[in-house]
Amino acid sequence: MRKYIPTLLFLFISQYLFAQTKTIIGFNEKNSEAQLSLESLFDKNLSTKSIEENMKILSSKPHHISSPGSKANAEYVMNQFKKFGWDAQIETFHILFPTPKTRLLEMTSPTTYKALLKEPALKEDPTSDQEGQLPTYNAFSADGDVTAELVFVNYGLPDDYEVLDKMGIDVKGKIVIAKYGHSWRGTKPKVAQEHGAVGCIIYSDPADDGYFRGDVYPKGAFKNEFGVQRGSVMDMVIYPGDPLTPGIGATEDTKRLDRLKAPNLIKIPVLPVSYHDATPLLQALGGPVVPDSWHGGLPFTYHVGPGKTKVHLKLEFNWDIVPCYDVIAKIQGSKYPDEWVIRGNHQDAWVNGAADPVSGLATLLEEARSIGAMLQTGWKPARTLVYCAWDGEEPALLGSTEWVEAHQKELQQKAVLYINSDGNERGFLHASGSHALEPLMDGIAKTVIDPQTNVSVFERRKAREAITASGAATKKKILDENELKLGAMGSGSDYSSFIQHAGIPALNLGFGGEGSGGEYHSIYDSYYDFITFKDPGFRYEVALAQVAGRAALRMANADVLPFDFTHLYKTINGYADELIDLLKNSRELTQVENQIINSGGYKIGEDPTKNFVAPVAKEEVPYLDFSPLQNALADLKKSADSLKVVFQNKIKNNMVSKNFNQSLYQAEQQLLNEDGLPRRAWYKHTIYAPGFYTGYGVKTMPGIREAIEQREWKEAQEQIIVDAKAIMRLSDYLKKAQLK
Numbered sequence: 001m002r003k004y005i006p007t008l009l010f011l012f013i014s015q016y017l018f019a020q021t022k023t024i025i026g027f028n029e030k031n032s033e034a035q036l037s038l039e040s041l042f043d044k045n046l047s048t049k050s051i052e053e054n055m056k057i058l059s060s061k062p063h064h065i066s067s068p069g070s071k072a073n074a075e076y077v078m079n080q081f082k083k084f085g086w087d088a089q090i091e092t093f094h095i096l097f098p099t100p101k102t103r104l105l106e107m108t109s110p111t112t113y114k115a116l117l118k119e120p121a122l123k124e125d126p127t128s129d130q131e132g133q134l135p136t137y138n139a140f141s142a143d144g145d146v147t148a149e150l151v152f153v154n155y156g157l158p159d160d161y162e163v164l165d166k167m168g169i170d171v172k173g174k175i176v177i178a179k180y181g182h183s184w185r186g187t188k189p190k191v192a193q194e195h196g197a198v199g200c201i202i203y204s205d206p207a208d209d210g211y212f213r214g215d216v217y218p219k220g221a222f223k224n225e226f227g228v229q230r231g232s233v234m235d236m237v238i239y240p241g242d243p244l245t246p247g248i249g250a251t252e253d254t255k256r257l258d259r260l261k262a263p264n265l266i267k268i269p270v271l272p273v274s275y276h277d278a279t280p281l282l283q284a285l286g287g288p289v290v291p292d293s294w295h296g297g298l299p300f301t302y303h304v305g306p307g308k309t310k311v312h313l314k315l316e317f318n319w320d321i322v323p324c325y326d327v328i329a330k331i332q333g334s335k336y337p338d339e340w341v342i343r344g345n346h347q348d349a350w351v352n353g354a355a356d357p358v359s360g361l362a363t364l365l366e367e368a369r370s371i372g373a374m375l376q377t378g379w380k381p382a383r384t385l386v387y388c389a390w391d392g393e394e395p396a397l398l399g400s401t402e403w404v405e406a407h408q409k410e411l412q413q414k415a416v417l418y419i420n421s422d423g424n425e426r427g428f429l430h431a432s433g434s435h436a437l438e439p440l441m442d443g444i445a446k447t448v449i450d451p452q453t454n455v456s457v458f459e460r461r462k463a464r465e466a467i468t469a470s471g472a473a474t475k476k477k478i479l480d481e482n483e484l485k486l487g488a489m490g491s492g493s494d495y496s497s498f499i500q501h502a503g504i505p506a507l508n509l510g511f512g513g514e515g516s517g518g519e520y521h522s523i524y525d526s527y528y529d530f531i532t533f534k535d536p537g538f539r540y541e542v543a544l545a546q547v548a549g550r551a552a553l554r555m556a557n558a559d560v561l562p563f564d565f566t567h568l569y570k571t572i573n574g575y576a577d578e579l580i581d582l583l584k585n586s587r588e589l590t591q592v593e594n595q596i597i598n599s600g601g602y603k604i605g606e607d608p609t610k611n612f613v614a615p616v617a618k619e620e621v622p623y624l625d626f627s628p629l630q631n632a633l634a635d636l637k638k639s640a641d642s643l644k645v646v647f648q649n650k651i652k653n654n655m656v657s658k659n660f661n662q663s664l665y666q667a668e669q670q671l672l673n674e675d676g677l678p679r680r681a682w683y684k685h686t687i688y689a690p691g692f693y694t695g696y697g698v699k700t701m702p703g704i705r706e707a708i709e710q711r712e713w714k715e716a717q718e719q720i721i722v723d724a725k726a727i728m729r730l731s732d733y734l735k736k737a738q739l740k
């Protein structure tokens, strides 16, 4: 009898949830009911079996861009869409994609060691021995042949070089070795190059994703001693996509830049290695012992170098232009065919890519299959659904960026929303995106049930956040928060060009946190690994299909599109407060640091037996005028508040207007600044961008924030004006939208 209790409880909870969400934001009462029954039909069609089958097929062979496997997968995906009743085709671009010709890393002094640069096949993992695997390398490394002393630079980020400065260590003319992690990998060679290094080696330390975290593959999920993370080191924070065609679609005969002049290509050779290959190099390093926080998980004392340890790094690449196959599938909307709800996931992998990207791609296909089955019943979406499988995401978000650049004008007219996903696994809902869509995602996260615990995915995530937060105040704040908050978008997947270049509202969705391992971008990201460690049973792929599918279907059918700009206002206002604090903290820290420096504190406070170079006093931090921003935000608050009243009245009184809807989905474009961010004009969104020195990590209000962080005071003041103007533009626009 006891085992029935959870089921009854579940029924009770789901009825309660159902009763609570009788109306969906954007729908009147009658249409809410119809939408909810449509969604239960959608759910009923979802099957773990067909997700499993598609994952098995799509991860059965290596399928990096330009490989036979990638072309076969693109054709398979297109044919699946057709089978489900969608219109589908492949759109081809032509893109620069380097593959390795020569890879050599050897230590020449004080002893010799030649790096293996090879991940061995494992008998437990049936796809690990296949032909056609890309060797371990960093795409868009430069060609190079260098021999130099080696320096260990921790994670290779700007702060690490400040520590090296204080130790009196310069990497000019040296080869650096950095740990993977704590940033987008491309930041490491970029910062090394800025400091004059001639080569860069990146290795996976066991403290980050190896035996320090858990048992290693194949016994456990974490990285074994030979595992290597492949990956791109193109400087995508300048611009992503084909490096030779910034801002335009890379069609066959378009004008291309000279490769050696492409501003986002690194100039030094870069190579990723396993900790098996890094160990002899690190062990041979002399020089001072590393600071405490720099130690990794290897069983010896880490030293910084430089000195007797010399390495030889030789890399050569085939710089080929290769075809890039995007699969684009459509169902025409019955009422608003010119309003497009777009959903995408990439199809290319570094090798077999069962987790990255097939877990997300198989999910997207399952949504398409379920929607196809609904078409059979005579149903049609009101707006057009566009489902996409992107090629070339791994090297540089190639397929999605070129598609957006090639169709930018049309997309800015028609795209209502872009919904992205990528790798998915057991765990907690992660959702980031345009903040005006928070109420939409809140409604969805409270109705999708977590497969392991039978509470909503919203409740589960909230419980997790409350457990892991530190401090009573933060925990209490989380418990008191009853609305889903969206994260802000940095980069690292295919949404970048939609939101950050074209101003199209976007969401990035996925589950994670309970399937962690060390398989990322290695030959061990396989079907065997996925069903053993990441999500045996595929239930979180079904959960993702429910979340992303609801987002697509609600946006496709809404009477009035559910954009709530009061949420956007609150979020931006919070960022503005952060910036004011950032400047104040920077001022106070500079004052007190300068006081220590000027009073000779470093001379007496540091260990005199160690080499130490005292820092020099920094320029004092001026006061900046935030009032233009504060006034613009006050205005935005008013227009967002009054637009919300109009929005609610329109739904209540059934006043559906195509023009009003169009104003809502195009509003985000007002936040674009035509000149783009300083030194990276491709990024036009004034609120969200990947950080110049973080890569994946977001910088919100990046123009102002990065200028303050880089101590560019004049630029910070200019960017306050730029952002204030963008916010005023949006505010004025929303005032006009109310009249439509």
Ligand SMILES: [Zn+2]
Pocket: 346, 356, 357, 393, 422, 423
């Ligand atoms: Zn991916």
